[in-house]
Amino acid sequence: MGRKYNFSAGPAMVPLEVLERAQKEMSDWNGSGMSVMEMSHRGREYMSIAQKAEADLREILSIPDNYKVLFLQGGASSQFSMVPMNLLSQAGEAVDYVNTGAWSKKAIAEAAHYADVNVVASSEESNFSDIPAFDSWKRNPDAKYFHYTPNETIGGVEFHWIPEVGDVPLVADMSSTILSRPLDVSKFAVIYAGAQKNMGPAGLTLVIIREDLIAEPIAGTPAMFSYATHAKNDSMYNTPPTYAWYLAGLVFQWIKEKGGLSAMAKINQRKAQKLYDAIEASNFYSSPVAPSCRSWMNVPFTLANPDLDGDFLAQAAQQGLLNLKGHRSVGGMRASIYNAMPEAGVDALVSFMQEFEKENA
Numbered sequence: 001m002g003r004k005y006n007f008s009a010g011p012a013m014v015p016l017e018v019l020e021r022a023q024k025e026m027s028d029w030n031g032s033g034m035s036v037m038e039m040s041h042r043g044r045e046y047m048s049i050a051q052k053a054e055a056d057l058r059e060i061l062s063i064p065d066n067y068k069v070l071f072l073q074g075g076a077s078s079q080f081s082m083v084p085m086n087l088l089s090q091a092g093e094a095v096d097y098v099n100t101g102a103w104s105k106k107a108i109a110e111a112a113h114y115a116d117v118n119v120v121a122s123s124e125e126s127n128f129s130d131i132p133a134f135d136s137w138k139r140n141p142d143a144k145y146f147h148y149t150p151n152e153t154i155g156g157v158e159f160h161w162i163p164e165v166g167d168v169p170l171v172a173d174m175s176s177t178i179l180s181r182p183l184d185v186s187k188f189a190v191i192y193a194g195a196q197k198n199m200g201p202a203g204l205t206l207v208i209i210r211e212d213l214i215a216e217p218i219a220g221t222p223a224m225f226s227y228a229t230h231a232k233n234d235s236m237y238n239t240p241p242t243y244a245w246y247l248a249g250l251v252f253q254w255i256k257e258k259g260g261l262s263a264m265a266k267i268n269q270r271k272a273q274k275l276y277d278a279i280e281a282s283n284f285y286s287s288p289v290a291p292s293c294r295s296w297m298n299v300p301f302t303l304a305n306p307d308l309d310g311d312f313l314a315q316a317a318q319q320g321l322l323n324l325k326g327h328r329s330v331g332g333m334r335a336s337i338y339n340a341m342p343e344a345g346v347d348a349l350v351s352f353m354q355e356f357e358k359e360n361a
Contacts, residue, residue: 009153009323013340050249054071056252067208068209070230071204071235071248072240079207081110085225086217095116096165097111098132099119100152102329103149105124118140120137120146149173150172155289156330158297169210173192175194176338180296180297188210191206198338198340199248201247203244204248207230209231214231275299284304285302301333305360306331309332312324316356320348
């Protein structure tokens with residue numbers, strides 16, 4: 001069958017054009033006689049790759065000049081610690097977090113090692129199926145920063161708005177939503193994201209941080225967990241994830257060629273709408289997420305008869321529709337439809353869902 005439609009939440013699909021270009025350049029990049037993965041990260045060839053990747057990212061996201069872009073390791077999970085380590089002047093200071101899902105919970109738990117965490121609101125009682133109303137949030141006036149997760153990969157809950165928190169630095173874990181639409185970076189103090197959903201392969205973590213917030217971290221912070229360390233060394237204090245950085249750069253070029261983030265947004269919204277429309281038109285499928293906060297990127301859905309879950313997954317795989325099993329905490333199915341998922345993949349899934357319903361309803 002060749003390439004199939006991979007609905008994995010991450011690592012996720014990479015654009016075919018990117019994979020084919022990487023394949024072409026695998027053993028000899030641009031006549032250098034070296035593979036990118038063999039290059040010295042401080043060599044002229046690799047430095048040109050890194051610089052172009054950052055320039056393209058700055059262009060497509062319209063990143064202001066007073067923001068530093070860091071290409072790091074450790075995944076977004078390492079940022080759960082790095083954020084409080086670097087944004088607090090000393091351990092134990094107050095911070096605000098909103099709890100809208102599994103990744104929010106993990107960020108909160110990690111921050112609690114370093115800060116006095118105030119959970120301004122939580123949707124845990126509704127099994128993370130919605131976002132608490134903004135006017136119900138109980139913010140701490142002394143909070144050093146405010147953290148939220150714009151898109152919860154597991155639960156499929158997404159903010160379609162940016163919280164207004166005044167002068168308090170706004171921090172966002174954008175692992176599963178970054179580059180899916182235009183974004184006003186200037187509204188944020190720190191944006192971080194793992195690459196393995198919309199930017200390329202696992203192993204690379206992106207941090208976009210306002211320069212005035214780069215300072216000495218709290219006492220005892222390892223050098224590798226200091227934003228200042230990486231900012232001073234242009235993300236090359238140690239050997240960075242060079243090949244993942246290169247592939248992310250190819251993805252940035254691909255986004256530019258497709259028309260930028262405005263074009264991505266139109267396609268992504270259309271893909272998500274097709275899938276939600278199919279779910280809503282059926283009594284066989286249902287969405288556990290409130291309509292006002294349904295994710296464009298991760299679409300969980302359940303079958304009316306859970307006993308059919310196994311058959312659904314097996315038959316979907318036979319049709320080339322892979323990795324649709326929902327997270328164990330939610331159950332059912334989950335279709336992750338990031339930038340690299342072609343619209344034809346969503347069409348194929350919708351067609352399969354309709355046929356499966358006819359045969360099993």
